[in-house]
Amino acid sequence: MILTLLWTDIMVWILLFTIVVWSWVVSGSPQVKKQWHTIFKSSIAMASATVLLFYLLFTLLDSVHFRLATPSTDTKSQQVQYGEMTSLLDLLFSHNIKNTERTYSAPFATHEYAKSIVVDANGVTKQAYLPLKHVSNNNDLLQKSMFAIFMGIVMGGSLIFLHMVWRKKRGFKSELPWRTAYLTLLFLTVIFTWFYMLSYHYHVLGTDKVGGDVLYHSLKSIRTGVLIGVLTTLIMLPVAIILGVSAGLFGGWVDDVIQYLYTTLSSIPGVLLIAAGVLSMQVMMDNNPTWFETTLERSDLRLLFLILILGITSWTGLCRLLRAETLKISQIEFVTAAKAFGVGKFTIIRRHIIPNLMHIILISIVLDFSGLVLAEAVLSYVGVGVDPTMHSWGNMINQARLEMAREPMVWWSLFSAFVFMFILVLAANLLSDRIQIVLDPRNKS
Amino acid sequence: MFGYIIKRLLYAIPILIGVNLITFILFFMVNSPEDMARAQLGAKQVTPQMIQAWKEQRGYEKPLFINDKATGISKATDTLFVQESLKLFSFNFGISDSNRDIGSDIKERMGPSLAIALPTFLIALITNISLALLLVLFRGSALDTSMMIVAVMIMSISGLFYIIAGQVLFSKMWHWVPISGYESGWGAVKFTVLPVMIGVFAGIGAGVRWYRSIFLEQINQDYVRTARAKGLSELKVLFGHVLRNGMLPILTGVVVVIPTLFMGSLIMESFFGIPGLGSYTIDAINSQDFAIVKAMVFLGSVLYIIGLILTDISYTLFDPRVKL
Numbered sequence: 001m002i003l004t005l006l007w008t009d010i011m012v013w014i015l016l017f018t019i020v021v022w023s024w025v026v027s028g029s030p031q032v033k034k035q036w037h038t039i040f041k042s043s044i045a046m047a048s049a050t051v052l053l054f055y056l057l058f059t060l061l062d063s064v065h066f067r068l069a070t071p072s073t074d075t076k077s078q079q080v081q082y083g084e085m086t087s088l089l090d091l092l093f094s095h096n097i098k099n100t101e102r103t104y105s106a107p108f109a110t111h112e113y114a115k116s117i118v119v120d121a122n123g124v125t126k127q128a129y130l131p132l133k134h135v136s137n138n139n140d141l142l143q144k145s146m147f148a149i150f151m152g153i154v155m156g157g158s159l160i161f162l163h164m165v166w167r168k169k170r171g172f173k174s175e176l177p178w179r180t181a182y183l184t185l186l187f188l189t190v191i192f193t194w195f196y197m198l199s200y201h202y203h204v205l206g207t208d209k210v211g212g213d214v215l216y217h218s219l220k221s222i223r224t225g226v227l228i229g230v231l232t233t234l235i236m237l238p239v240a241i242i243l244g245v246s247a248g249l250f251g252g253w254v255d256d257v258i259q260y261l262y263t264t265l266s267s268i269p270g271v272l273l274i275a276a277g278v279l280s281m282q283v284m285m286d287n288n289p290t291w292f293e294t295t296l297e298r299s300d301l302r303l304l305f306l307i308l309i310l311g312i313t314s315w316t317g318l319c320r321l322l323r324a325e326t327l328k329i330s331q332i333e334f335v336t337a338a339k340a341f342g343v344g345k346f347t348i349i350r351r352h353i354i355p356n357l358m359h360i361i362l363i364s365i366v367l368d369f370s371g372l373v374l375a376e377a378v379l380s381y382v383g384v385g386v387d388p389t390m391h392s393w394g395n396m397i398n399q400a401r402l403e404m405a406r407e408p409m410v411w412w413s414l415f416s417a418f419v420f421m422f423i424l425v426l427a428a429n430l431l432s433d434r435i436q437i438v439l440d441p442r443n444k445s
Numbered sequence: 446m447f448g449y450i451i452k453r454l455l456y457a458i459p460i461l462i463g464v465n466l467i468t469f470i471l472f473f474m475v476n477s478p479e480d481m482a483r484a485q486l487g488a489k490q491v492t493p494q495m496i497q498a499w500k501e502q503r504g505y506e507k508p509l510f511i512n513d514k515a516t517g518i519s520k521a522t523d524t525l526f527v528q529e530s531l532k533l534f535s536f537n538f539g540i541s542d543s544n545r546d547i548g549s550d551i552k553e554r555m556g557p558s559l560a561i562a563l564p565t566f567l568i569a570l571i572t573n574i575s576l577a578l579l580l581v582l583f584r585g586s587a588l589d590t591s592m593m594i595v596a597v598m599i600m601s602i603s604g605l606f607y608i609i610a611g612q613v614l615f616s617k618m619w620h621w622v623p624i625s626g627y628e629s630g631w632g633a634v635k636f637t638v639l640p641v642m643i644g645v646f647a648g649i650g651a652g653v654r655w656y657r658s659i660f661l662e663q664i665n666q667d668y669v670r671t672a673r674a675k676g677l678s679e680l681k682v683l684f685g686h687v688l689r690n691g692m693l694p695i696l697t698g699v700v701v702v703i704p705t706l707f708m709g710s711l712i713m714e715s716f717f718g719i720p721g722l723g724s725y726t727i728d729a730i731n732s733q734d735f736a737i738v739k740a741m742v743f744l745g746s747v748l749y750i751i752g753l754i755l756t757d758i759s760y761t762l763f764d765p766r767v768k769l
Binding site: 260261263264265267268269271272273275276277279280282283284287370374377378381382383384393397401404405409414418421422425426429430433 | 459460463464467468471472480481597598600601602603604605606609612613617705708711712726727730731733735738739741742745746749750753
């Protein structure tokens with residue numbers, strides 16, 4: 001087995017590392033600690049955070065790529081053969097990747113969705129619903145579900161038990177609504193275990209046009225959605241902070257140039273700028289086929305470019321806010337005093353400006369996240385989103401859209417994509433509301 | 446006032462030049478005209494002569510920024526960048542890859558775009574403001590709380606869902622309106638009703654929340670307390686004071702959008718088969734027609750800048766404190 005990380009994988013792990021380091025640094029400050037405590041005192045925030053962590057877990061599982069050694073057919077050669085790139089999530093769902101059907105089938109169906117022409121034993125042609133190849137026909141859905149739900153409760157329960165033991169060590173002091181978090185966690189684990197255990201015997205969310213499992217597609221799409229939401233912010237954040245703070249603090253021609261830059265960029269309609277960027281990138285990638293070896297690498301490179309373009313187009317709003325806020329802060333007495341004492345510019349920025357901008361930055365990260373997840377679907381529809389071969393909710397919707405006209409409707413692909421997206425975006429929106437209420441100084445009452 | 450407007454118009458010129466430079470870099474530097482010609486002419490045997498002819502037809506044969514062959518001032522002016530920019534600034538958009546005049550296409554397609562975008566904009570504005578005022582009137586009540594939860598939910602659902610669900614329910618199952626298409630004149634109404642309703646509904650969550658926060662900010666001000674102390678009814682306070690003072694932040698968000706209504710809505714138009722500028726752009730993107738996309742980028746920026754200027758002017762009309 002060899003570990004082969006994609007570019008976006010590396011970025012995900014760097015990001016995770018940064019978040020861990022940042023929260024470790026921040027936890028030293030009692031003020032910030034108290035603020036986060038206040039945020040999570042709300043049970044809605046706690047539940048949303050649990051959901052987001054669940055999605056993050058799938059992103060991380062899907063961000064470890066490796067090649068497994070395949071049994072070599074040629075016994076003489078000493079070289080080990082390596083198979084296709086897979087991730088941990090693929091490994092978990094390898095049965096679903098293998099067991100593809102012929103075409104559409106509804107969730108939990110035992111037969112195909114449309115009739116096809118078959119020739120029976122007597123040589124008579126007739127139309128019939130063909131049975132699915134990889135579905136158990138024992139009518140034991142209920143029994144299996146009971147067992148799966150039981151297993152889910154055991155798994156969720158043991159996770160919660162472990163956490164309770166850890167909390168007991170620290171003396172149960174916290175006032176956070178852990179019960180809500182536990183309930184959400186239990187609910188999510190039970191649902192997932194139920195889906196997962198049944199996925200060995202059924203297509204839980206049905207199959208798509210070429211017979212692929214919709215549950216697997218939806219789960220794979222989590223990584224794309226989360227990545228676009230998170231990495232875009234990661235890319236635009238340094239640009240927005242550096243330019244916004246320097247425009248607000250230095251004034252003069254620096255301010256003029258930066259203002260000109262963001263006015264110009266923001267006056268180009270967002271979707272069109274993204275479309276223009278993606279189109280140029282497509283031609284560039286077509287002309288340089290040597291940049292990538294496999295389709296997976298190609299789609300990953302395209303995702304990276306898309307994230308870059310989204311980052312370039314989305315820093316202007318935050319930059320404008322940060323500039324205005326820096327202007328305001330730099331007029332306050334403590335900054336004037338620091339200047340009078342001869343404190344250096346960079347120390348002022350680090351000690352006085354940045355900490356006072358944190359709430360704006362945080363709010364915009366969470367606000368942008370949900371917008372970007374939704375935008376991915378629209379961009380893929382427009383044709384400037386992620387690679388068509390990549391798993392994403394936008395691509396799922398785009399492919400399933402054409403099947404609306406069928407009678408009866410093929411609704412499960414669309415439905416799964418929308419539900420997976422809805423849960424993620426709703427959780428992000430609820431959490432961002434809470435963060436906004438707590439961190440916004442205007443709501444101090 | 447006029448001096449101010451002229452100053453703003455002059456300020457728009459460097460911005461438009463910047464926009465133009467960005468699009469130029471995106472379309473001509475990242476991909477040279479050779480790449481474009483190759484992509485456009487297809488994978489067949491492409492001879493250098495064919496590429497040359499393609500470039501000459503579009504005037505792409507000049508060097509990008511500096512023309513070494515020319516002398517004097519034309520060293521800088523006889524280049525692709527300057528020629529292309531001049532064409533754009535005189536609203537001469539050239540021809541598309543399918544050999545149609547882009548300028549007249551745009552003129553033709555503005556009407557259908559407006560037929561969708563303008564009613565959506567107006568109805569959404571009125572509904573969102575009235576709903577927000579209603580919620581502010583009943584602030585803190587169970588109605589307010591539950592409606593805010595509904596608003597977050599509406600916000601969290603992808604816009605594509607509303608379109609697909611609307612088409613399935615109203616066109617496919619109940620046959621109230623045709624699923625897609627367009628005709629000019631009053632016949633257009635039956636095609637525009639559904640997209641307009643969907644557009645209004647999809648934006649209601651974010652809209653109501655935004656207006657509500659604006660009004661709530663006003664309602665804690667001293668002048669509102671004074672108005673109540675005078676004995677004004679809550680309704681009079683809301684309409685006479687809160688709404689009027691909330692107009693300013695609303696104007697900043699709303700006026701800037703008005704000119705861009707001409708651009709139409711990308712997804713709405715292509716889902717409902719409306720021959721507007723939105724679907725024009727999408728078709729251009731899908732067929733990789735750079736000339737059309739470039740024209741639309743430029744047009745969009747011009748309209749946005751007009752919107753910014755209109756915002757400033759509307760400020761002076763509504764806020765007596767702002768003097769130009």
